[in-house]
Amino acid sequence: MDPVTTTQVITETTVDAVPLDFSMWGLFLRADLVVKLVMLGLLFASVWSWAIIFDKWWxxxxxxxxxxxxxxxFWSGRSLDELYQEMGHRPQHPLSALFIAAMREWRRSQDVVASSFVGLKERVDKVMQVTISREMMNLESRLLFLATVGSVAPFIGLFGTVWGIMNSFQSIAISRDTNLAVVAPGIAEALFATALGLVAAIPAVVAYNRFSNQSSRIGQRMESFADEFSAILSRQLDERG
Incomplete structure (x- = not known):
């Protein structure tokens, strides 16, 4: 056998004998630039989603x-004015914000004449509705990001997968070798991008559904409290009239 050929065979055998690193870090390092950007974007989306999840859960x-x-x-029978003074005008949760806003409008209009009672009730109801809308916006802030990650991340991961498989076929065309060792690294990198997309999307979808349900419950709770509080104020107006 020709010495050059023998040396080439030995070199190829040695290279083939070196095991490829299929760890997550190894797959990232070998990935194409586009696939790397996809992986980094999905990793950022996953980390930020978990930050939102923990914040919203708490x-x-x-x-x-x-x-x-x-x-x-509130339902212990204490005076509304006493409770309003005790809370110090600093709401710590949506229901207290709703109560303080209604009581503030009520106290501003303590000296209105009887002919303005209907307008007073309408103003209090309006203030409560505006407060409910504002508090719900605060509760639902950043939930849209979870919904976006849950719906988009799998497709971004799929894009990285398609790109990686394209690179694998290019490797086959260049080397003219259909050996699995030629395409395995590219396919592994592509599937890793898909896995990252699912890792980012699944917790985001589950968290979004859970927090949306909790937000709806709190909204219904605030609406019920507003109706009950409006009825209390209406009775007091009737007594004053």
Missing amino acids: RFARVERRADQFERI
Whole structure:
């Protein structure tokens, strides 16, 4: 055998014998620039989604806990004016914000004449509706990002997969070798991009559905409280009339 050919065979055998690194870091390092950008984007989306998930989980839990405490105090029979003074005009959750806004408008109009009672009730109801809208916007902030990640991330991962498979076929065309060792690295990188897309999307979808449900419950709770509080104010107006 020709010495050059022998040396070439030995070299190829040695290279083939070197195991490829199929760890996540190894797949990232070998990936094409486009696939790397896809992976980095999905990683950022996943990290930011988890930050939102933990923040919303803590916030919704706190809101529901404080709302329970507030309703127990509110329905304990204490004076509305006393409760308003005790809360110090600093709402700590949506129900207290709703109560303070309504009481503030009520107290501003304490000296109105009887002919303006209907207008007073309408103003209080309007203030409560505006407060509900504002508090719901605060509760639902950044949920749109979770919905976007949940719907878009799989397709971004699929784009990285298609791009990686295209690179694999290009490797086959250049080397003219259909050996699995030629295409395996590219296919592994492509599938890794798909996995990252699913890792980013699945928690975002689950969290969005859960927080949307909790937000709807809190919104219904605020609407019910506004109706009940409006009825209380209406009775007081009737007594004053």
